[in-house]
Amino acid sequence: MRIQCPCCGERSLDEFTYYGDASVTRPNAFAPTAMSDYHAYVYQRDNRDGDHRELWYHAAGCHACLVVTRNVRSHIISDVRIAREVARERDAAALPGSTS
Amino acid sequence: MRRQSNRLGEGGIIDRSKPVTFTFDGAPYQGYQGDTLASALLANGVTLVGRSFKYHRPRGVLSAGSEEPNALVELRSENYREANTKATMVELFDGLSASSQNRWPSLRLDFMSINSLLSPIFVAGFYYKTFMWPAALWEKLYEPAIRRAAGLGRAAQGEDPDHYEKATAHCDVLVVGGGAAGLNAALNAARSGARVILADENAQLGGRALDDGLPIDGAPPVQWIDSVREQLEREPNVVVMRRTTVFGVYDTGTYGALERVSDHLAQAKHGFPRQRLWRIIAKRTILATGATERPIVFGGNDRPGVMLASAFRTYLNRYGVAPGRRIVVFTNNDSGALTAAEAALAGLEVVAIVDSRRGLSAEISKAASTAGTRMISGGVVIDTVGKAKLSGVVIRTGEGEDVRLSCDCLVMSGGWNPNLQLTTHLGGKPTWNDAIAAFVPGTHPPGMSVAGAAGGSFGLKDALDEGAKAGSEAVASLGWKVAGPASPRADNQPYGIRPLWLVEASKSKALVDFQNDVTAADIALAAREGFQSVEHLKRYTTLGMATDQGRTSNVNALAIMAKATDRSIPETGMTVARPPYSPVAIGALAGHHRGKSFKAVRRPPSYAWAKANGGVFVETGLWLRPAYFPKSDERDWFETVCREVKTVRSAVGVCDVSTLGKVDVQGKDAGEFLDKIYMNGLKTLPIGKARYGGMLREDGIFMDDGTIARLGEHHYFVTTTTANAVKAFQHMEFCAQWLWPSLDVQLISATEQWAQYAVAGPKSRDLLRKIIDPEFDISDEAFPYLQVGKITVCGGIKGRLFRLSFSGERAYEIAVPARYGDALMRALMDAGQEFGVCPYGAEALAVMRIEKGHISGPELNGNTTPRDVGLGDMIAKKKDFIGRVLGERPGIIDPDRPSLIGFRPVDKNMRMRSGAHIVPLSAPATAANDQGYLTSVAYSPTVGDWIALGLLKRGPERIGEKVRAVDPVRNEEYVVEVVNPCFVDPEGEKLRG
Numbered sequence A: 001m002r003i004q005c006p007c008c009g010e011r012s013l014d015e016f017t018y019y020g021d022a023s024v025t026r027p028n029a030f031a032p033t034a035m036s037d038y039h040a041y042v043y044q045r046d047n048r049d050g051d052h053r054e055l056w057y058h059a060a061g062c063h064a065c066l067v068v069t070r071n072v073r074s075h076i077i078s079d080v081r082i083a084r085e086v087a088r089e090r091d092a093a094a095l096p097g098s099t100s
Numbered sequence B: 001m002r003r004q005s006n007r008l009g010e011g012g013i014i015d016r017s018k019p020v021t022f023t024f025d026g027a028p029y030q031g032y033q034g035d036t037l038a039s040a041l042l043a044n045g046v047t048l049v050g051r052s053f054k055y056h057r058p059r060g061v062l063s064a065g066s067e068e069p070n071a072l073v074e075l076r077s078e079n080y081r082e083a084n085t086k087a088t089m090v091e092l093f094d095g096l097s098a099s100s101q102n103r104w105p106s107l108r109l110d111f112m113s114i115n116s117l118l119s120p121i122f123v124a125g126f127y128y129k130t131f132m133w134p135a136a137l138w139e140k141l142y143e144p145a146i147r148r149a150a151g152l153g154r155a156a157q158g159e160d161p162d163h164y165e166k167a168t169a170h171c172d173v174l175v176v177g178g179g180a181a182g183l184n185a186a187l188n189a190a191r192s193g194a195r196v197i198l199a200d201e202n203a204q205l206g207g208r209a210l211d212d213g214l215p216i217d218g219a220p221p222v223q224w225i226d227s228v229r230e231q232l233e234r235e236p237n238v239v240v241m242r243r244t245t246v247f248g249v250y251d252t253g254t255y256g257a258l259e260r261v262s263d264h265l266a267q268a269k270h271g272f273p274r275q276r277l278w279r280i281i282a283k284r285t286i287l288a289t290g291a292t293e294r295p296i297v298f299g300g301n302d303r304p305g306v307m308l309a310s311a312f313r314t315y316l317n318r319y320g321v322a323p324g325r326r327i328v329v330f331t332n333n334d335s336g337a338l339t340a341a342e343a344a345l346a347g348l349e350v351v352a353i354v355d356s357r358r359g360l361s362a363e364i365s366k367a368a369s370t371a372g373t374r375m376i377s378g379g380v381v382i383d384t385v386g387k388a389k390l391s392g393v394v395i396r397t398g399e400g401e402d403v404r405l406s407c408d409c410l411v412m413s414g415g416w417n418p419n420l421q422l423t424t425h426l427g428g429k430p431t432w433n434d435a436i437a438a439f440v441p442g443t444h445p446p447g448m449s450v451a452g453a454a455g456g457s458f459g460l461k462d463a464l465d466e467g468a469k470a471g472s473e474a475v476a477s478l479g480w481k482v483a484g485p486a487s488p489r490a491d492n493q494p495y496g497i498r499p500l501w502l503v504e505a506s507k508s509k510a511l512v513d514f515q516n517d518v519t520a521a522d523i524a525l526a527a528r529e530g531f532q533s534v535e536h537l538k539r540y541t542t543l544g545m546a547t548d549q550g551r552t553s554n555v556n557a558l559a560i561m562a563k564a565t566d567r568s569i570p571e572t573g574m575t576v577a578r579p580p581y582s583p584v585a586i587g588a589l590a591g592h593h594r595g596k597s598f599k600a601v602r603r604p605p606s607y608a609w610a611k612a613n614g615g616v617f618v619e620t621g622l623w624l625r626p627a628y629f630p631k632s633d634e635r636d637w638f639e640t641v642c643r644e645v646k647t648v649r650s651a652v653g654v655c656d657v658s659t660l661g662k663v664d665v666q667g668k669d670a671g672e673f674l675d676k677i678y679m680n681g682l683k684t685l686p687i688g689k690a691r692y693g694g695m696l697r698e699d700g701i702f703m704d705d706g707t708i709a710r711l712g713e714h715h716y717f718v719t720t721t722t723a724n725a726v727k728a729f730q731h732m733e734f735c736a737q738w739l740w741p742s743l744d745v746q747l748i749s750a751t752e753q754w755a756q757y758a759v760a761g762p763k764s765r766d767l768l769r770k771i772i773d774p775e776f777d778i779s780d781e782a783f784p785y786l787q788v789g790k791i792t793v794c795g796g797i798k799g800r801l802f803r804l805s806f807s808g809e810r811a812y813e814i815a816v817p818a819r820y821g822d823a824l825m826r827a828l829m830d831a832g833q834e835f836g837v838c839p840y841g842a843e844a845l846a847v848m849r850i851e852k853g854h855i856s857g858p859e860l861n862g863n864t865t866p867r868d869v870g871l872g873d874m875i876a877k878k879k880d881f882i883g884r885v886l887g888e889r890p891g892i893i894d895p896d897r898p899s900l901i902g903f904r905p906v907d908k909n910m911r912m913r914s915g916a917h918i919v920p921l922s923a924p925a926t927a928a929n930d931q932g933y934l935t936s937v938a939y940s941p942t943v944g945d946w947i948a949l950g951l952l953k954r955g956p957e958r959i960g961e962k963v964r965a966v967d968p969v970r971n972e973e974y975v976v977e978v979v980n981p982c983f984v985d986p987e988g989e990k991l992r993g
């Protein structure tokens, strides 16, 4: 498999390290439901067919974490984004008063 | 040496001016440059080349290509020996030594052929059924006996003396297969200027076009093939890779290929590998892998002398070899006509054409009359006659009469299977095409198109046209400008296949899978016993599971199973091919990554000094670290390590600690960031101070530890353990980029940028005073324990000083840019002479940390929490950090969990060993009574006794209690006392000086 790194171009899989599911968000540690929230965050994963958003770290390249959208059946990658940008959008959307 | 009795007077593209001598089973033979081992053996009239896997039936050459299931030989000798090599793919070279396999004591006289007489019990599923009970006998009795009876070749026993390499190539278009379709595809694609790679598994390009000899542009095909090859080899944008098998398709246009660089040579040329493993990255791929002819399944179809018709034509046209003199052709399609015509042209006697189709095909009858041969329409061969060599065949005519004809070669054609394996590697499913009675590629991997026989177009004209079209379309789709597709003139041949899957009138063994000895009867048995799905059939009978991956057998087997279970072939299914398409040596997959080159070696900055001063090294991950520095009068490492420890505790020692991971952390939010990834508070760390830090996983388990030094308002310098340096750094990157993307923090790994030495012992400050430039005050008032600061050494070299101690002594870590590391080591040792300095290694370091009760790798083992290792008090209460929430789970904070404590043996002479388990004094040593184990053990020269750290259930509450250490691995048991885990200077007075 090859991943189109937005910084480095298309690179072979052996340059990357897998960092798991990009669709989970680290919960608030002080919420009353923190224990069950963290249990779900750390241990519970869906095993769905189709597109999967996942984190790949370009260890032997630019050191960027990437959010890769990969079809788990065909391995076809439909989207690659810099994780920090995706995470900033995620955090902005989670702010109180945000419209989304 | 014998004459090449079956070599034709002329023809073939071998070089008759270059005779080549070789041996087979010790006997010398001669062939020509350009021969394969198979063609040379046939030229010499050698038809018996091996014994079959299970029944030890005599076997000859079936094919002329990589699909060969029979003619498997051992090549070369001693550690160069390689087993199970296809004689059809071995290029002859001078001095080649080959031997037959699977026979004992000799090929002609094989005692094991008794298996053949026992064959009624050797049926499908025999292993499963017979050796069920008693299971205890399996390993000792059944398996060795079966292996002796049913072995293949012998592997070499020693290390492979050849070497292998790996390479990567990129191209716009990869063309797999250099036959008519592939050559024309490459030519049409290359004209655009796009980068093209053409890979073909054979030494010579041309494929079946070369084998069949049909005219291209009105001339013998070799002319067109040579001219295309020359054009391609001239083009700078084209790479022609011969002897290269593309064996696997991987995601995103990645292909695995094996180039047999030196297999055709007696010995690899100096500096050249035996084979080269290629990773080819292609934007487009054209599959032009051709097709493989199917055998016909009839009684005795595996007798030496029975051959695929296509192979027969290859031996005639490519090698000028007549596999026999009296030929019977058995066919279910029009290619029998071509075969008979070629044989007649070569002056061979065509005894009969047996055509299983009823009603005369015009092609065949024309060929029969031209060859002056007997035509048996609607007939089948039901048996073969002879022992280790064919002497005749029994034919049942269309009228039901049995006729015996004498012949020495039977050539058969059951039709053709497209070589579509590479289209299925990413999960593509082939589809059935009734018109050609074969599977054709269904869905292709992304970027792949198929041309010629690989897609089911068996005619020469079609192959050329489809190749041209695929070549120009591939480059056009990538945006290259290309003129319309161009092809030379050629004709298609009629095919007219009518399937003949099984000659049911046969009584004797009819082989389906030649290599694994699976017969039509085995398939019928599997069907009766309910193993009707293809995957069950395969596993029950082992069909298609040999090294040829069933290339000549899968479709025949499917069809026979379909008939037996009254289903259509597509209903019955299709086994999916997986990489590799043909076997790849493990050596090629390893490449240079073996022995000392298996992984990189990292040498710490003081390596050269340590090496010159007798250091003994130990591998720690990739690092080579000095373990200890023996003196000439010391008896063993034990004495050395004790001396090093005593020197540090009484004077001063120097240890290279550069291997610790180092991360430079900067930014406005650096402190806040570190607060989130360490369990203890760091934001409050004053500038110029260092603090111990523990890093947890989100599940609350201890991940790594180290020190955090604050060098400035927004500048921290963090160390990690040697083993986790990469992992911890990547974890920090992940946290900064994904978990807290808005924090202003930047990270860089500085592990290799700094040489860092621990200078430890009561005289450490005195030593450093001579190294550190005088303007820097390192008195205890100015530089107390846990102080850090920037310094210069040896007259202006910038460095850093950390007052840290792992040994428990007054100690410092001094760091300079790595390029000064060697010089600083020498300077420290020179300056330290007057204080009795010694270098110390990883062993003494470990002894001293155990003496102090400091945790390390054995305690941070991926199962322990901060509380387990006595650091529960450090866990911050108010802040959020990774591991905070799940680290408070009831199971994780259970006080019954084994936690860190010290141990000493009650019998002072008893040596403890790590790994021993702890049970109560009077309880039996059972898993239920297991209360913990010893993690780190050392002889402490300071204490004068063996000491240990360990994890014990409610350990800290049990100081003074005696328990038993049980070591079932070493068969030892002894009583130990639970003690405080800090064995030396528990108050830390020496530390602060």
Ligand SMILES: [Zn+2]
Binding pocket: A005, A006, A007, A008, A009, A058, A061, A062, A063, A064
């Ligand atoms: Zn990158």
